[in-house]
Amino acid sequence: MARIELRNLRKEYGSVVAVKNVDLEIRDGEFIVFVGPSGCGKTTTLRMIAGFEDPTAGEIRIDGQVVNDLEPRDRGLGMVFQSHALFPHKSVAQNIEFGLRMKRVPEAERKKRVREVAEMVRVTHLLDKMPAQCSGGESQRVALARTLVTNPSTFLLDEPLSSLDAKLRRELRAECDRLHEELKRTFIYVTHDQEEAMTLADRIVVMRAGQIEQMGSPLDIYSQPASYFVADFFGSPSMNLVAGEIVHEGGTPRFRSPRFDIDLSNRYAGTPPGKVTLGIRPEHVGVGVNGEGGNVLPVRLVEPLGKDTLLYFDDGTERAFVAVTEGLANAAMKSGTPIALKFDPAKIYLFGADGKRIAAR
Amino acid sequence: MTKSTRRRIGSLVRYVLLTFWAVIAFFPIYWMVSTSFKIDTQWFAWPPVYFPDPPTLANYAAVWLGREEVASTQFTLSMQRPLQSLMNSTIISFTSTFLAVAFGSVIAYGASRYKVLTEARMFQLLMLRMIPPIVVVAPLSLYYSALGLLDTRFGLIVIYSITSLPYAVWMTKSFIDEVPREVEQAAEILGASRWRTVFEIVLPLIRSGLVATFLFILILTWSEYLLALILSKTEVATLPIELSKYQGSTEGRVYGRQAALAVGITLPLMIVGLIIRKHLARGFSFGMVRR
Numbered sequence: 188m189a190r191i192e193l194r195n196l197r198k199e200y201g202s203v204v205a206v207k208n209v210d211l212e213i214r215d216g217e218f219i220v221f222v223g224p225s226g227c228g229k230t231t232t233l234r235m236i237a238g239f240e241d242p243t244a245g246e247i248r249i250d251g252q253v254v255n256d257l258e259p260r261d262r263g264l265g266m267v268f269q270s271h272a273l274f275p276h277k278s279v280a281q282n283i284e285f286g287l288r289m290k291r292v293p294e295a296e297r298k299k300r301v302r303e304v305a306e307m308v309r310v311t312h313l314l315d316k317m318p319a320q321c322s323g324g325e326s327q328r329v330a331l332a333r334t335l336v337t338n339p340s341t342f343l344l345d346e347p348l349s350s351l352d353a354k355l356r357r358e359l360r361a362e363c364d365r366l367h368e369e370l371k372r373t374f375i376y377v378t379h380d381q382e383e384a385m386t387l388a389d390r391i392v393v394m395r396a397g398q399i400e401q402m403g404s405p406l407d408i409y410s411q412p413a414s415y416f417v418a419d420f421f422g423s424p425s426m427n428l429v430a431g432e433i434v435h436e437g438g439t440p441r442f443r444s445p446r447f448d449i450d451l452s453n454r455y456a457g458t459p460p461g462k463v464t465l466g467i468r469p470e471h472v473g474v475g476v477n478g479e480g481g482n483v484l485p486v487r488l489v490e491p492l493g494k495d496t497l498l499y500f501d502d503g504t505e506r507a508f509v510a511v512t513e514g515l516a517n518a519a520m521k522s523g524t525p526i527a528l529k530f531d532p533a534k535i536y537l538f539g540a541d542g543k544r545i546a547a548r
Numbered sequence: 549m550t551k552s553t554r555r556r557i558g559s560l561v562r563y564v565l566l567t568f569w570a571v572i573a574f575f576p577i578y579w580m581v582s583t584s585f586k587i588d589t590q591w592f593a594w595p596p597v598y599f600p601d602p603p604t605l606a607n608y609a610a611v612w613l614g615r616e617e618v619a620s621t622q623f624t625l626s627m628q629r630p631l632q633s634l635m636n637s638t639i640i641s642f643t644s645t646f647l648a649v650a651f652g653s654v655i656a657y658g659a660s661r662y663k664v665l666t667e668a669r670m671f672q673l674l675m676l677r678m679i680p681p682i683v684v685v686a687p688l689s690l691y692y693s694a695l696g697l698l699d700t701r702f703g704l705i706v707i708y709s710i711t712s713l714p715y716a717v718w719m720t721k722s723f724i725d726e727v728p729r730e731v732e733q734a735a736e737i738l739g740a741s742r743w744r745t746v747f748e749i750v751l752p753l754i755r756s757g758l759v760a761t762f763l764f765i766l767i768l769t770w771s772e773y774l775l776a777l778i779l780s781k782t783e784v785a786t787l788p789i790e791l792s793k794y795q796g797s798t799e800g801r802v803y804g805r806q807a808a809l810a811v812g813i814t815l816p817l818m819i820v821g822l823i824i825r826k827h828l829a830r831g832f833s834f835g836m837v838r839r
Contacts, residue, residue: 237733237737238737239733239736258736259733259736259737260736260737260738260739260740260741262737264737265737265738266733266734266737268730268733268734269730270728270730272728272730272731272733272734273731273734274731274734274735274749275731275753276752276753285735285738285740286738286739289738289739289740289744290739330734333734333738334738337738337739
């Protein structure tokens with residue numbers, strides 16, 4: 188059982204503030220994912236929870252007890268590192284056994300537990316090998332086993348899959364998910380991969396520049412992004428974000444940019460005119476092949492993916508404007524074909540100059 | 549010219565140059581060994597005698613067993629005590645090297661993990677080694693004289709440990725830096741204390757590096773001459789000092805004896821090197837291979 192609370196947690200390295208007053212409560216048994224770009228403070232936060240970094244200010248509580256001054260080994264946590272961090276001079280079995288040996292578990296019991304967890308993460312065949320003889324995926328399984336065997340209340344996982352190839356990543360992601368289901372322990376997982384966050388998390392904590400940008404279920408984060416940053420970070424392909432301005436014509440709000448003129452929902456009627464960024468997910472962009480409608484753009488590139496086809500348009504900015512159409516119906520489309528793009532007003536997000544989402548009323 | 553011919557010529561040239569260099573490098577060693585087996589008339593013979601004929605063990609017997617056949621007219625011969633010098637050198641070199649590596653690695657661990665030494669301090673430490681010993685040796689001998697350390701093994705052990713420390717710190721730090729911090733942290737979070745982590749994780753991982761450092765410093769202290777010359781007089785002569793004694797007052801250098809002694813000085817280092825050669829290759833290539 189472990190409930191972890193971060194209160195006003197802050198970490199400074201000289202004049203650099205890595206983590207700015209983070210407040211967070213992690214429920215017992217929750218799978219929480221810290222996600223954000225490099226340098227956003229997610230790993231530092233995790234390392235403070237583990238006890239490898241001392242907070243400059245603030246409190247870390249585990250089950251109500253302040254643990255700021257406890258050594259890592261006294262916090263009852265387990266950690267899996269990005270680099271696996273196996274002991275290279277010890278065999279796989281000795282690696283897994285290490286934690287038990289430190290806890291002075293009798294040898295017979297140790298042997299039994301090592302077998303059990305080895306079976307659990309399917310590394311039994313590796314027990315006599317040295318870490319150097321294991322592949323990346325195998326090493327990470329061993330690292331998981333080494334953590335599992337000590338039966339920690341909480342698992343801290345610091346980008347555990349980022350050094351693996353795509354297929355292994357999917358495989359081990361499923362493994363993490365299964366372990367969480369089976370063990371019913373608290374998992375705190377750090378990643379910069381939004382897909383990993385979406386698939387694994389009960390709750391996602393999006394971090395940016397040392398602060399929590401948004402917190403919520405994967406669905407919340409995806410469908411209700413609180414800011415331009417979150418909207419841009421989640422989703423593949425990314426949300427289309429078009430800079431322009433909001434104008435009111437005869438009481439109806441409209442969005443205008445050099446290439447687009449889009450009707451907005453009346454819920455934005457109260458929004459003052461000015462510069463905004465319009466966001467719409469590629470799957471919510473309607474595509475009219477006949478080229479009728481207000482917003483016609485020529486296709487620049489067609490990317491058939493099998494299940495879907497991606498259409499790229501030039502909207503006058505550095506990034507392409509993307510629309511997703513189902514199936515391969517548009518796969519043979521020639522570049523330059525004029526396409527009418529339709530926008531469902533209910534699926535449009537607007538972000539203000541400060542990057543925050545403008546609430547529709 | 550085809551590419552393969554060019555490559556073959558290139559390789560031939562390389563071999564010729566390397567062979568030439570190897571001959572230059574190994575000739576003095578060959579000459580030392582060969583001279584040690586020569587009778588005294590061949591030491592200075594012209595044309596030079598490359599292969600001792602007949603080979604004799606007289607030089608070795610004279611130096612190491614104290615069997616001097618000729619009446620010793622050279623006054624220096626009476627002061628020669630090669631076996632005692634060997635004992636002195638062994639005790640002084642191994643002890644001071646051990647101390648330097650032991651203290652050096654503790655400092656290096658602190659410097660690597662706790663940043664107890666800034667980059668500037670690390671360089672200042674190395675600067676200690678840049679001071680020519682001749683600058684400090686005269687004042688040092690005054691201190692030594694006052695402290696009663698002159699002409700003692702302990703005195704030489706102290707000065708060798710201190711002067712080797714910068715090398716020990718620098719070398720071991722580079723090995724410790726190579727051990728990923730996360731490996732230690734993994735041990736810590738699994739319940740290992742700091743000491744346990746150092747002894748069970750860090751030390752085994754840098755063992756080859758420690759051995760390489762040990763040999764490197766051992767070679768330096770084993771062959772150190774200047775400090776030993778000034779800080780010891782008669783009681784604790786080390787082997788390099790002993791070597792300088794084979795200078796006859798009437799007949800110049802006693803080359804055969806000197807060569808026999810020199811072989812005896814070189815041999816222990818070679819034996820140590822052979823014993824730990826497995827570690828040396830790994831120690832000296834540590835960090836060059838990306839893992």
